[in-house]
Amino acid sequence: MATRSNLYKREPAARLSVRPLPTTMERSSLDPQSSAEWDEFRAQAHLMLDDMLQYTQELRQRPVWQPIPDSLRQQFREPLPHHAADLAGLHETFMQSILPYAAGNAHPGFMGWVHGGGTPVGMLAEMLAAGLNANLGGRDQVPIEVEKQVLQWVAEIFGFPQSASGIFVSGTSMANFIGVLVARTKTLGPVVRQQGLEGKSLVAYTSAAAHGSVVQAMELSGMGADALRRIPVNSEFQIDLAALERAIEQDVNKGLSPFLIIASAGTVDTGSIDDLDRLADIAARHKLWLHIDGAFGALAMLNPQLAPLLNGIQRADSIAFDFHKWGQVPYAAGFILVRDAQAHLDTFASTATYLRREAKGMSAGSPWPCDFGPELSRGFMALKTWFTLKTYGVDKIGDMIGKTCQLAQYLRQRIDAAPELELLAPVALNIVCFRYRCSYDNSLADRVNMQIVTGLHESGVAAPSSTTIHGKFAIRAAIVNHRTERQDIDALVDRVIALGKSTINTVQSRGAKI
Numbered sequence: 001m002a003t004r005s006n007l008y009k010r011e012p013a014a015r016l017s018v019r020p021l022p023t024t025m026e027r028s029s030l031d032p033q034s035s036a037e038w039d040e041f042r043a044q045a046h047l048m049l050d051d052m053l054q055y056t057q058e059l060r061q062r063p064v065w066q067p068i069p070d071s072l073r074q075q076f077r078e079p080l081p082h083h084a085a086d087l088a089g090l091h092e093t094f095m096q097s098i099l100p101y102a103a104g105n106a107h108p109g110f111m112g113w114v115h116g117g118g119t120p121v122g123m124l125a126e127m128l129a130a131g132l133n134a135n136l137g138g139r140d141q142v143p144i145e146v147e148k149q150v151l152q153w154v155a156e157i158f159g160f161p162q163s164a165s166g167i168f169v170s171g172t173s174m175a176n177f178i179g180v181l182v183a184r185t186k187t188l189g190p191v192v193r194q195q196g197l198e199g200k201s202l203v204a205y206t207s208a209a210a211h212g213s214v215v216q217a218m219e220l221s222g223m224g225a226d227a228l229r230r231i232p233v234n235s236e237f238q239i240d241l242a243a244l245e246r247a248i249e250q251d252v253n254k255g256l257s258p259f260l261i262i263a264s265a266g267t268v269d270t271g272s273i274d275d276l277d278r279l280a281d282i283a284a285r286h287k288l289w290l291h292i293d294g295a296f297g298a299l300a301m302l303n304p305q306l307a308p309l310l311n312g313i314q315r316a317d318s319i320a321f322d323f324h325k326w327g328q329v330p331y332a333a334g335f336i337l338v339r340d341a342q343a344h345l346d347t348f349a350s351t352a353t354y355l356r357r358e359a360k361g362m363s364a365g366s367p368w369p370c371d372f373g374p375e376l377s378r379g380f381m382a383l384k385t386w387f388t389l390k391t392y393g394v395d396k397i398g399d400m401i402g403k404t405c406q407l408a409q410y411l412r413q414r415i416d417a418a419p420e421l422e423l424l425a426p427v428a429l430n431i432v433c434f435r436y437r438c439s440y441d442n443s444l445a446d447r448v449n450m451q452i453v454t455g456l457h458e459s460g461v462a463a464p465s466s467t468t469i470h471g472k473f474a475i476r477a478a479i480v481n482h483r484t485e486r487q488d489i490d491a492l493v494d495r496v497i498a499l500g501k502s503t504i505n506t507v508q509s510r511g512a513k514i
């Protein structure tokens with residue numbers, strides 16, 4: 001049972017040998033000052049905590065999302081606040097004007113894009129991290145040991161050696177960027193940092209189903225999007241291996257330098273997983289770096305039934321993934337794992353004098369996290385992840401990941417059983433793409449289904465997103481949230497059918513104009 005900690009009992013004031021500050025300075029810090037002010041602050045803090053616990057407990061009774069009234073938007077167009085406002089009043093504004101109008105990804109009915117639900121444990125850990133206000137760029141401190149502990153667990157999850165390197169980053173977009181940069185350094189040597197690409201024509205390969213952040217990583221790295229070959233996918237939306245090998249050979253014959261394959265472990269559209277083992281063979285044969293974008297899918301490794309789908313991931317050179325999606329850690333918590341720690345260091349480590357390391361004192365502990373990425377100041381993302389993995393245990397997180405995939409299969413069954421609905425892509429993991437049938441007119445079907453998605457959002461019942469599959473507009477439900485249950489799937493299906501019927505009726509009564 002939780003008991004009140006005695007750790008923070010005050011030292012008697014008499015033992016502090018500092019001279020009192022002049023009275024005009026006394027109130028200069030931003031903390032509450034007198035013990036009465038602290039008491040008032042503490043009471044307010046408990047109210048804020050209780051409100052968020054209640055919000056989480058009663059989430060299901062709220063709409064997933066609701067449209068933002070114009071007048072409310074106007075509340076956030078105020079001039080710069082020069083003077084103090086009351087914390088209790090601002091908390092009230094948060095409760096009335098901010099909390100109800102978020103995207104709603106904590107809600108069990110949220111099924112759009114790929115968003116995690118967060119947990120109350122993660123929320124509390126965020127509070128502890130913010131209270132400590134640790135900067136994890138470097139220096140000899142236990143918060144960095146916590147991050148290294150998580151790195152060690154990550155290496156174990158993916159079957160990487162304990163010598164692997166890795167850091168937390170804001171998300172997989174940043175992690176993919178780092179993966180591309182390390183692969184570039186490994187290929188051209190650390191000299192690339194001084195001399196740039198020097199006209200070398202490096203070429204990378206990914207599938208047509210890869211995430212936009214993969215293309216962006218090539219743009220940002222200076223190699224350019226044209227240096228990324230988008231290889232077609234097969235009927236399971238996996239990279240076509242024969243087409244990949246042909247493209248590599250063609251580029252070699254042209255005198256270009258293939259250097260990198262970026263595989264997808266869970267594509268954003270359909271959740272398909274490339275054949276990672278065969279990709280590792282191809283990468284080995286052509287001496288290419290194998291980076292895996294496993295933004296949400298990589299953590300399927302925590303589920304023994306799903307892990308075989310990712311076979312070969314243990315052979316990758318680098319893996320990008322998020323704890324904030326299937327891992328349910330609150331935003332933001334992405335991760336980059338690299339097998340070759342030296343190549344990783346060679347890409348980012350700096351010799352700036354103000355970052356000098358020593359063997360002892362606070363400047364010990366080299367290398368620091370800032371040696372493994374472009375960010376110097378970094379938050380304590382490791383703490384909420386450490387708390388989440390320890391509190392629940394990874395087996396339970398693996399079970400929850402399995403449950404979301406079972407719910408996706410349940411949704412597929414309901415679609416198969418409903419004559420009004422049509423499945424548009426195989427259900428590899430937790431993502432289901434489908435639509436309301438309008439057999440007589442394809443462009444009308446697109447518009448009807450767009451209206452269904454908007455109607456769902458505005459209903460507050462369920463919030464899928466959309467995509468395009470083989471040229472058809474698809475309703476896309478990604479079941480990522482640990483709170484989603486069968487009743488949420490039923491509510492989605494029932495509402496899609498009802499909205500489909502009413503939209504078609506409107507079209508017919510208005511003569512095919514919507």
Ligand SMILES: *Cc1c(COP(=O)(O)O)cnc(C)c1O
Nearest residue numbers: 114171172173211267268295322
């Ligand atoms: C979400 C996602 C990304 C981007 O990750 P962020 O954490 O949003 O930066 C990249 N790839 C895939 C497959 C994703 O699902």
